[in-house]
Amino acid sequence: MDSSKVLIVGSTGYIGTWITKACLASSRHQTFLLTGPTTHASIHKLPLLLSYKQEGATLVEASLDDHESLVSLLSGIDYVISAIAENQIEQQLKLVRAIKQVGTIKRFLPSEYGVDPDFMEHSIAPGSVLFEQKRKVRRAIEESGIPHTYVIAHCFAGYFLSGLASFGRFWPPAAKVQIYGDGNHKVVWMVEEDIGKYVVKAMDDVRTLNRTIYVRPPSNIKSQMEVVNLWEALSGKTLQKEHITEQQWLQNIQDENLPWELRHAFSIFYHIFFEGVIMSFPINHDNEASSLYPEESVHNVNIWLNTLRLEATLKMIKTDFFAKNSLRCHQNS
Amino acid sequence: MDSSKVLIVGSTGYIGTWITKACLASSRHQTFLLTGPTTHASIHKLPLLLSYKQEGATLVEASLDDHESLVSLLSGIDYVISAIAENQIEQQLKLVRAIKQVGTIKRFLPSEYGVDPDFMEHSIAPGSVLFEQKRKVRRAIEESGIPHTYVIAHCFAGYFLSGLASFGRFWPPAAKVQIYGDGNHKVVWMVEEDIGKYVVKAMDDVRTLNRTIYVRPPSNIKSQMEVVNLWEALSGKTLQKEHITEQQWLQNIQDENLPWELRHAFSIFYHIFFEGVIMSFPINHDNEASSLYPEESVHNVNIWLNTLRLEATLKMIKTDFFAKNSLRCHQNS
Numbered sequence A, B: 001m002d003s004s005k006v007l008i009v010g011s012t013g014y015i016g017t018w019i020t021k022a023c024l025a026s027s028r029h030q031t032f033l034l035t036g037p038t039t040h041a042s043i044h045k046l047p048l049l050l051s052y053k054q055e056g057a058t059l060v061e062a063s064l065d066d067h068e069s070l071v072s073l074l075s076g077i078d079y080v081i082s083a084i085a086e087n088q089i090e091q092q093l094k095l096v097r098a099i100k101q102v103g104t105i106k107r108f109l110p111s112e113y114g115v116d117p118d119f120m121e122h123s124i125a126p127g128s129v130l131f132e133q134k135r136k137v138r139r140a141i142e143e144s145g146i147p148h149t150y151v152i153a154h155c156f157a158g159y160f161l162s163g164l165a166s167f168g169r170f171w172p173p174a175a176k177v178q179i180y181g182d183g184n185h186k187v188v189w190m191v192e193e194d195i196g197k198y199v200v201k202a203m204d205d206v207r208t209l210n211r212t213i214y215v216r217p218p219s220n221i222k223s224q225m226e227v228v229n230l231w232e233a234l235s236g237k238t239l240q241k242e243h244i245t246e247q248q249w250l251q252n253i254q255d256e257n258l259p260w261e262l263r264h265a266f267s268i269f270y271h272i273f274f275e276g277v278i279m280s281f282p283i284n285h286d287n288e289a290s291s292l293y294p295e296e297s298v299h300n301v302n303i304w305l306n307t308l309r310l311e312a313t314l315k316m317i318k319t320d321f322f323a324k325n326s327l328r329c330h331q332n333s
Helices: A014-025 A044-053 A067-075 A084-102 A128-143 A157-161 A190-203 A224-234 A245-252 A258-274 A301-306 A314-332 B013-024 B045-054 B067-074 B084-101 B130-145 B159-160 B194-201 B224-234 B248-256 B258-277 B299-308 B312-332
Strands: A004-009 A028-035 A058-061 A079-082 A106-107 A149-152 A176-180 A186-190 A212-214 A221-223 A240-244 B002-007 B029-035 B058-063 B079-082 B105-108 B149-152 B176-180 B186-190 B211-214 B221-225 B242-243
Touching: A004 A014, A014 A028, A014 A044, A014 A190, A044 A058, A067 A084, A079 A084, A079 A190, A084 A106, A084 A128, A084 A224, A106 A149, A106 A190, A128 A258, A128 B186, A149 A190, A157 A301, A176 A224, A176 A258, A221 A224, A221 B067, A224 A301, A240 B194, A258 B130, A301 B248, B002 B013, B013 B029, B013 B045, B013 B194, B029 B045, B045 B058, B067 B084, B079 B084, B079 B194, B084 B105, B105 B194, B130 B258, B149 B194, B159 B186, B159 B211, B159 B299, B176 B224, B176 B258, B186 B194, B186 B224, B221 B224, B224 B299, B248 B258
Parallel strands: A004 A028, A004 A079, A028 A058, A079 A106, A149 A212, A176 A240, B002 B029, B002 B079, B029 B058, B079 B105, B149 B211, B176 B242
Antiparallel strands: A186 A221, B186 B221
């Protein structure tokens, strides 16, 4: 079997990193990574790009703004996965145009992965703009007749689970946790490594052609309150719960003194935690990633939260230190 | 032999990452990493902290602002390495105070690694502030009688070598390169992985006690022009050279319309590339890392630049693609 050539756009981004790692780990694919002026202007992307190269990736230079170079590059590629940043979604229209012209791309996966934009037509500003842009890209793909798959993986563990959904914090709080309303809406919490694997699996699967695939394993469907309780059991500490009302949260979203990026994120949190949009519609088993790929194991919420435990407390180090020293004293006496 | 307990401050920073990896790779040490509110507020530090934990690091929570918790933590620690960020240098005075009180730390390595601040008393603003702060920390360490080592590793490959010393670019330019003056001052270019290894080696070496150690392997002493010529040989392309005069560069540094951070970096580049400060003073062999640790191999400039080559050009992919397709046509006929 020939290995297929996969081009990843956005390989140094947050979720792009995990998709790239999964693609590099798969022996069935040759991984090509688009690099350009933006990648080369950030010192933080350099070690990552070099590590990809070391693991076998081929870096190719092209710009989304240079249609001819893009067409030329794509004519040698089988699959295209985009994990372009949220503020670059419409840039993908240039990619769609080039993919259409080339005509030989077997599958295009646009940058999605979060909440399904086709179920967010009712969403509130400013987050609504992101979903509008994602729908615009979807419609352009469909109108161009490009073979595609949309992968919806819901709440990334790093962004949502690490702080128990507390805002702006990426490690469980030690004393107090913010609870959205009663904290009982069900959410899907997914570890990024698993998302990367499912994206690469779905990419060349005949069953996923021109469909939306949801990553919604039963073990990872939990409410915020259930997540907080799991953490309390793991850490052995009870957290103070600060319940935020829907009214308070909506006021935050509308507060024009706050930065746009913050209000944008607040509005997406609104739909997830106050509206419960993620589990608000049923899906079929044959659209669900863990059913499609039962051979892949999934990190459940409990296992991942456990990796966040600070194993050693100050007390543990000191005890160890004193134990060692008293042992020495004993040997000396 | 007991393994020693090493506490690293700034483990998620640019050079701290490589020091942490080197410490984790050493079987003689147990690695403890200071984490706190700053670490937990950045989503980008989460995957890194989790990967450290997976490799055996112990994360401990403490704040430099909480003297008692710091003293309590340090009482179980043998060695302290700081790789705190450049804008946090004076925060280390709090660490010095706690280390002095504990009195059992065998060695403290403050955040240095770049240019030796004791040879920068003549340096120009705004970069001069960084060197002043580093000197202030050194003097506090010495006055407190804390066992210490200062490691000077000069120009990090990522920041300086990746763009052939072009400003704000971390991949070799394709067409044009900025040359500082005639580009002939000698510079020491060091790969971060090697710096990390030397720091961990120097940490518990009796020969480095209360001394400044320079990482200055002969193979890595090259001028900017020599580096550019090496890249031209590797890439097979001749770059256009744009020579910047000392006068032009000094004007940039003084241009108050430019952001402070940029002028700060410009002024450090001035001393390195126009003044040639790095090689302006002699050092002894027994103060030089590659002489002290001949068992460690060093990435030379050529080897590291070679990792930046974009192996596949568009042409290569296309040729491969057409070759494969023509083969298929042949098999079908």
